[in-house]
Amino acid sequence: xxxxxxxxxxxxxxxxxxxxxxxxxxxxxxxxxxxxxxxxxxxxxxxxxxxxxxxxxxxxxxxxxxxxxxxxxxxxxxxxxxxxxxxxxxxxxxxxxxxxxxxxxxxxxxxxxxxxxxxxxxxxxxxxxxxxxxx
RNA sequence: AGGGCAAGUUGUUCUAUCGCCCCGAAGUAGAAUAAAUUCACUUCGGGGAGGAAAGUCCGGGCAACACAGGGUAACCUGCCGCUUGAUAAAAGCGGGUACUUUUCCAGGAAUGGAAUCGUAACAGAGAGUGCCACAGAAACCAGGUAGCCCUGCAGCAUUGCGCUACAGGGUGAUAGUGAAAACGUGAGGUAAGAGCUCACGGAUCUUUACAGUAAUGUAAGGAUUGGGUAAACCUCAGGUGUUGAAAGACCAAAUAAGUUGCGGGUUAAGGCGACCCGUCUUCUUCCACGCAAGUGGGAACCGCAACGGGUAGGUCGCGUAGAUAAAUGAUAGAUAGGGUCCCGGUUACGGGAAGAGAAACAAAACCCGGCUUACAGACUUGCUUUACUU
RNA sequence: GGUCCUGUGGCCGAGCGGCUAGGCAGAGCUCUGCAAAAGCUUGUACAGCGGUUCGAAUCCGCUCGGGACCU
Numbered sequence: 001x002x003x004x005x006x007x008x009x010x011x012x013x014x015x016x017x018x019x020x021x022x023x024x025x026x027x028x029x030x031x032x033x034x035x036x037x038x039x040x041x042x043x044x045x046x047x048x049x050x051x052x053x054x055x056x057x058x059x060x061x062x063x064x065x066x067x068x069x070x071x072x073x074x075x076x077x078x079x080x081x082x083x084x085x086x087x088x089x090x091x092x093x094x095x096x097x098x099x100x101x102x103x104x105x106x107x108x109x110x111x112x113x114x115x116x117x118x119x120x121x122x123x124x125x126x127x128x129x130x131x132x133x134x135x
Numbered sequence: 136a137g138g139g140c141a142a143g144u145u146g147u148u149c150u151a152u153c154g155c156c157c158c159g160a161a162g163u164a165g166a167a168u169a170a171a172u173u174c175a176c177u178u179c180g181g182g183g184a185g186g187a188a189a190g191u192c193c194g195g196g197c198a199a200c201a202c203a204g205g206g207u208a209a210c211c212u213g214c215c216g217c218u219u220g221a222u223a224a225a226a227g228c229g230g231g232u233a234c235u236u237u238u239c240c241a242g243g244a245a246u247g248g249a250a251u252c253g254u255a256a257c258a259g260a261g262a263g264u265g266c267c268a269c270a271g272a273a274a275c276c277a278g279g280u281a282g283c284c285c286u287g288c289a290g291c292a293u294u295g296c297g298c299u300a301c302a303g304g305g306u307g308a309u310a311g312u313g314a315a316a317a318c319g320u321g322a323g324g325u326a327a328g329a330g331c332u333c334a335c336g337g338a339u340c341u342u343u344a345c346a347g348u349a350a351u352g353u354a355a356g357g358a359u360u361g362g363g364u365a366a367a368c369c370u371c372a373g374g375u376g377u378u379g380a381a382a383g384a385c386c387a388a389a390u391a392a393g394u395u396g397c398g399g400g401u402u403a404a405g406g407c408g409a410c411c412c413g414u415c416u417u418c419u420u421c422c423a424c425g426c427a428a429g430u431g432g433g434a435a436c437c438g439c440a441a442c443g444g445g446u447a448g449g450u451c452g453c454g455u456a457g458a459u460a461a462a463u464g465a466u467a468g469a470u471a472g473g474g475u476c477c478c479g480g481u482u483a484c485g486g487g488a489a490g491a492g493a494a495a496c497a498a499a500a501c502c503c504g505g506c507u508u509a510c511a512g513a514c515u516u517g518c519u520u521u522a523c524u525u
Numbered sequence: 526g527g528u529c530c531u532g533u534g535g536c537c538g539a540g541c542g543g544c545u546a547g548g549c550a551g552a553g554c555u556c557u558g559c560a561a562a563a564g565c566u567u568g569u570a571c572a573g574c575g576g577u578u579c580g581a582a583u584c585c586g587c588u589c590g591g592g593a594c595c596u
């Protein structure tokens with residue numbers, strides 16, 4: 001596996017942006033996440049999440065993973081990651097609001113576990129479901 | 136004209152909304168700082184994947200380390216000329232040679248010539264070694280199974296020719312085989328035979344002349360006349376220092392100048408990143424004993440190895456695409472082309488309808504060139520097939 | 526990003542140019558009242574495509590698949 005992105009929201013924000021600060025980039029944090037994080041599955045996506053004490057700018061840092069083993073072509077991996085990222089970007093607002101209220105920070109990884117590339121609508125549905133459960 | 140195949144060229148449109156990466160400018164009662172300034176945010180402007188970005192099969196740039204010299208090994212390449220940054224190699228273009236497809240011509244045959252299609256890892260098997268299963272007499276300094284011929288001896292037969300067995304010798308014409316069998320045809324010759332000899336033809340090597348930059352070709356002369364395999368070992372010639380961007384430079388942070396072992400002066404250790412020759416380098420300090428050479432001892436120091444510990448963050452390298460877990464997407468709509476159906480028409484084509492709608496292969500991670508592989512549609516060329524008309 | 530190894534029946538695994546060993550598994554038969562065990566018999570493979578060679582699993586090239594290493 002190998003890709004991740006992070007999302008950060010400045011201050012109040014409400015927009016559907018997805019900046020670099022919102023992506024999970026630190027190798028240390030990643031190792032920590034996979035070692036201690038909890039996971040759950042909603043086909044075709046598996047989510048790994050962990051509350052973190054680190055002082056982040058945004059309530060959540062997220063990364064997206066598509067295993068090379070299932071998808072040999074870089075093109076296919078990119079496409080799936082983009083679809084997941086897009087779904088996350090458009091639906092993260094509710095999660096942000098909730099976490100801001102609770103004053104908690106979180107790191108997240110979404111791993112694509114399907115055997116074949118699914119349509120955007122399928123991915124979006126699964127991702128919304130994931131977010132709802134996690135938060 | 137349609138379909139199919141092959142090769143080459145090309146290889147993707149517009150609008151809206153929400154977003155992504157990089158650069159620049161301006162702004163902010165924002166954050167850090169003494170300040171310069173940096174960061175953040177907002178607005179505006181600009182730029183943002185491919186012909187293969189792929190496979191990583193070649194080469195170059197670039198970088199670090201190494202480097203007196205000679206030889207060996209290993210690896211790569213192998214007709215000639217020109218071109219590109221690139222002597223060699225790779226690639227492109229042209230040429231040569233060999234083989235091959237088709238057609239034609241000459242010949243009794245072997246074979247040769249001309250045109251044309253294609254192929255070639257295209258130096259050497261007149262240096263050596265190895266291998267060539269099965270079949271076959273024989274598979275490589277050829278052989279002797281059958282056959283043919285000669286001689287000797289024995290037997291049979293006999294007017295005579297002869298026949299049979301054995302022994303010795305000659306022979307390579309005939310012979311099933313095989314991927315491959317010892318130049319082809321004819322004549323002479325012989326006991327039978329043979330390039331043994333001759334004629335014509337073929338092949339290999341070579342000398343000279345001429346043509347060509349060259350590979351090579353042509354002609355004449357001479358010598359020779361038994362295979363294959365070098366993508367088997369090998370020989371010859373040319374080339375190759377090693378490692379690669381995870382190369383490498385700098386900064387910051389952190390930790391323990393930690394532990395153990397071995398070595399540190401003569402037939403010692405180490406370097407010359409494979410090996411050898413050869414050559415070069417290293418020839419310390421303290422303590423005790425001794426006049427000295429030297430001996431003994433531990434420690435320091437140096438080198439190597441193992442164990443253990445810490446950090447694994449930033450800048451540069453790095454690009455008017457450009458990150459450092461890696462940017463081009465999503466949604467909605469519109470068209471081009473194509474597909475389906477209906478009508479007219481012999482086709483070509485023309486008109487109309489509904490619904491779908493940009494869908495091939497595939498996404499840069501230092502850069503460049505070549506090769507290979509993948510690929511819808513469009514265009515061009517060639518081949519093939521079908522239909523219609525003449 | 527770079528470097529390298531590897532691919533033989535359903536599975537494991539020999540085979541350094543000449544009909545592709547062997548074991549396990551499968552099928553049939555023998556044996557048994559039935560089965561197990563045992564014995565006998567039998568089917569099935571060189572990843573794909575080209576090239577070199579008389580002949581290729583083996584040598585060479587390309588493609589595909591599997592794996593390892595370098596930070």
